[in-house]
Amino acid sequence: MAALSDARRIVVKIGSALLVDRQSGELRADWLGSLAQDVAVLRGRGADVILVSSGSIALGRGALGLPARELTLEQSQAAAAVGQIRLAGAYDAALARHGLRAAQVLVTLDDSTDRRRYLNTRATFETLLRYGAVPIVNENDTIATDEIRYGDNDRMAAQIAVTAGADRLILLSDVDGFYSANPAQDPGARRFDVIEAITPEIEAMAGDAGSGLSKGGMKTKLMAAKAAMAAGCDMAIALGAPLNPIAALENGAPATWFRAQGTPQQKRKAWIAAMKPRGRVHVDAGAVRAIEGGGSLLPAGVTAVEGLFGRGDAVEIATPEGRTLGLGLTRYTAADADAIRGLRSGAIEPVLGYPARSALIHRDDMAF
Numbered sequence: 001m002a003a004l005s006d007a008r009r010i011v012v013k014i015g016s017a018l019l020v021d022r023q024s025g026e027l028r029a030d031w032l033g034s035l036a037q038d039v040a041v042l043r044g045r046g047a048d049v050i051l052v053s054s055g056s057i058a059l060g061r062g063a064l065g066l067p068a069r070e071l072t073l074e075q076s077q078a079a080a081a082v083g084q085i086r087l088a089g090a091y092d093a094a095l096a097r098h099g100l101r102a103a104q105v106l107v108t109l110d111d112s113t114d115r116r117r118y119l120n121t122r123a124t125f126e127t128l129l130r131y132g133a134v135p136i137v138n139e140n141d142t143i144a145t146d147e148i149r150y151g152d153n154d155r156m157a158a159q160i161a162v163t164a165g166a167d168r169l170i171l172l173s174d175v176d177g178f179y180s181a182n183p184a185q186d187p188g189a190r191r192f193d194v195i196e197a198i199t200p201e202i203e204a205m206a207g208d209a210g211s212g213l214s215k216g217g218m219k220t221k222l223m224a225a226k227a228a229m230a231a232g233c234d235m236a237i238a239l240g241a242p243l244n245p246i247a248a249l250e251n252g253a254p255a256t257w258f259r260a261q262g263t264p265q266q267k268r269k270a271w272i273a274a275m276k277p278r279g280r281v282h283v284d285a286g287a288v289r290a291i292e293g294g295g296s297l298l299p300a301g302v303t304a305v306e307g308l309f310g311r312g313d314a315v316e317i318a319t320p321e322g323r324t325l326g327l328g329l330t331r332y333t334a335a336d337a338d339a340i341r342g343l344r345s346g347a348i349e350p351v352l353g354y355p356a357r358s359a360l361i362h363r364d365d366m367a368f
């Protein structure tokens with residue numbers, strides 16, 4: 001299956017067991033070098049790449065000389081703080097060899113569940129990718145205690161894929177796909193090539209993690225697949241351990257693909273269209289033309305603001321004739337939108353007292 005050749009934005013999740021040698025606790029530099037090579041190939045043909053990498057706790061554990069047994073929460077948090085800086089540094093060096101710039105992004109679950117923070121995170125990814133950077137994402141494990149106890153980077157990678165509007169998510173694992181039972185325990189287990197829907201039967205086949213360094217197992221990978229598919233993003237589980245794992249996947253190495261219906265853009269529009277509007281912004285004829293031509297709504301085109309809405313809420317866009325053009329997620333509160341209506345971008349900062357976002361509603365955040 002030519003599953004990556006037409007991908008526009010790819011999120012790759014790298015588990016701890018791939019990056020960190022279990023015995024020595026050292027980073028597998030050769031492997032990371034080969035992954036960076038794969039990333040350079042994808043970037044070279046114009047695809048955006050985001051890496052979600054685990055490994056901070058595994059790396060920090062060795063560096064701090066912590067015991068091999070299960071860590072306490074405090075030890076995990078300390079290990080993550082020490083390990084993350086090494087992890088990010090290693091990616092920075094590996095990508096720099098291919099002329100690529102790494103960008104560290106540390107997130108918590110709130111960054112995707114709170115709509116305002118979700119929009120901020122999305123905007124940050126958009127900007128980093130526009131400048132050609134490769135975001136290296138991990139949970140902020142040192143701060144987010146719940147994430148260490150319950151968190152796993154499989155679901156987080158799916159959330160990043162959804163947030164960034166990716167069309168492919170690849171979970172590089174220690175297994176080459178999803179099997180009818182845990183292949184480590186059942187020699188008769190069979191691998192699926194493609195899964196189109198996650199049924200209760202499929203869910204019953206998923207077991208827990210195999211290695212001591214990992215947190216997820218197949219259960220969290222199925223949750224990741226559900227989230228990705230619902231957002232129009234195809235997801236693969238593929239073998240990560242060989243060198244150049246993404247090239248191998250492209251060259252036909254076995255994997256399981258979870259296939260989504262629809263595109264990220266269609267799913268996002270449907271998500272916005274289903275929201276309850278919290279207000280209404282009236283726009284002038286010029287703004288109607290701009291929006292109908294595929295542009296964003298700028299404050300300059302707004303003539304009146306109704307309702308009490310916050311940043312990230314859905315609002316209706318009304319034409320001078322009173323027709324509802326569509327729905328969009330606003331980047332300003334009702335009060336700020338009212339204060340800057342009719343103003344050109346340069347005139348906004350003195351009024352609000354903070355640097356302005358140029359659009360009131362970005363074109364990607366509109367549904368008609």
Ligand SMILES: Nc1ncnc2c1ncn2[C@@H]1O[C@H](COP(=O)(O)OP(=O)(O)O)[C@@H](O)[C@H]1O
Nearest residue numbers: 015173179181182205207209210214216217218
């Ligand atoms: N149905 C299944 N198909 C494949 N692997 C399974 C299944 N159920 C449980 N597993 C286990 O899940 C492991 C992969 O997840 P995990 O250990 O979290 O690794 P990672 O997070 O590094 O990908 C496999 O090595 C296997 O032991």
Ligand SMILES: N[C@@H](CCC(=O)OP(=O)(O)O)C(=O)O
Nearest residue numbers: 016054055056057152153215
């Ligand atoms: N955020 C944690 C890893 C959490 C996790 O899901 O680990 P893994 O199962 O190896 O992908 C860390 O960097 O150590």
